[in-house]
Amino acid sequence: DAGITQSPRYKITETGRQVTLMCHQTWSHSYMFWYRQDLGHGLRLIYYSAAADITDKGEVPDGYVVSRSKTENFPLTLESATRSQTSVYFCASSQPGTASGYTFGSGTRLTVV
Amino acid sequence: GDSVTQMEGPVTLSEEAFLTINCTYTATGYPSLFWYVQYPGEGLQLLLKATKADDKGSNKGFEATYRKETTSFHLEKGSVQVSDSAVYFCAPLTTDSWGKLQFGAGTQVVVTP
Numbered sequence: 001d002a003g004i005t006q007s008p009r010y011k012i013t014e015t016g017r018q019v020t021l022m023c024h025q026t027w028s029h030s031y032m033f034w035y036r037q038d039l040g041h042g043l044r045l046i047y048y049s050a051a052a053d054i055t056d057k058g059e060v061p062d063g064y065v066v067s068r069s070k071t072e073n074f075p076l077t078l079e080s081a082t083r084s085q086t087s088v089y090f091c092a093s094s095q096p097g098t099a100s101g102y103t104f105g106s107g108t109r110l111t112v113v
Numbered sequence: 114g115d116s117v118t119q120m121e122g123p124v125t126l127s128e129e130a131f132l133t134i135n136c137t138y139t140a141t142g143y144p145s146l147f148w149y150v151q152y153p154g155e156g157l158q159l160l161l162k163a164t165k166a167d168d169k170g171s172n173k174g175f176e177a178t179y180r181k182e183t184t185s186f187h188l189e190k191g192s193v194q195v196s197d198s199a200v201y202f203c204a205p206l207t208t209d210s211w212g213k214l215q216f217g218a219g220t221q222v223v224v225t226p
Contacts, residue, residue, distance in 0.1 A: 031212065033213075042202075042216060042217070042218040042219050043157075043202070043216045043219075045213070048213065090156055090157065092157075094212070096212050097212075099145040099162070099164045099206065101145075101147045101149075101159050101162055101204075101206070101214065102157075102159075102214055103159075104149075104156040104157045104158070105156055106155060106156045107155075107156050
């Protein structure tokens with residue numbers, strides 16, 4: 001199906017483990033984004049990407065790594081999970097120059113225990 | 114840099130009441146403006162947008178007008194329903210080369226029967 005999908009929907013992991021959150025979009029949008037949403041902080045940008053192999057840090061990048069070898073995929077990796085990374089993570093995509101805004105995935109709820 | 118200020122929530126209303134959520138922004142130039150809605154347990158969805166001064170965006174009974182003079186984009190609905198209970202985010206599109214959305218903190222709206 002067309003759209004932007006995130007997986008897994010829910011994830012529980014232990015402190016210190018590496019975990020990867022997946023994001024896949026079918027529109028060939030150039031821009032992709034990762035946000036985390038926490039109570040009291042709204043949406044905070046972690047990383048973004050303008051195209052394959054072009055990524056840059058957002059507001060809260062520490063502890064996260066991204067890659068974008070293909071336009072349609074933008075995985076987010078927590079190298080060594082900490083409890084402070086317990087959050088809901090949203091991926092989004094957009095096409096520059098269209099003023100169409102972002103399309104968001106349904107989110108991944110990550111709990112680090 | 115660009116920023117956006119939304120009225121704090123929660124906003125609690127009775128069904129059929131009038132809803133206004135204030136949003137003001139600071140930006141270089143004249144950004145496109147967006148309102149997103151997040152229903153419980155879901156990702157953000159585009160509610161409406163306006164791309165130039167005096168434009169009015171509308172959708173699902175909601176309206177917002179791009180006011181260049183006051184740099185505002187207030188969201189309104191004349192008669193809310195219980196199903197409008199959600200968190201609403203105002204977001205100007207930054208005018209830098211990345212075209213990132215700058216999200217407000219979100220305003221929770223609770224509509225009671």
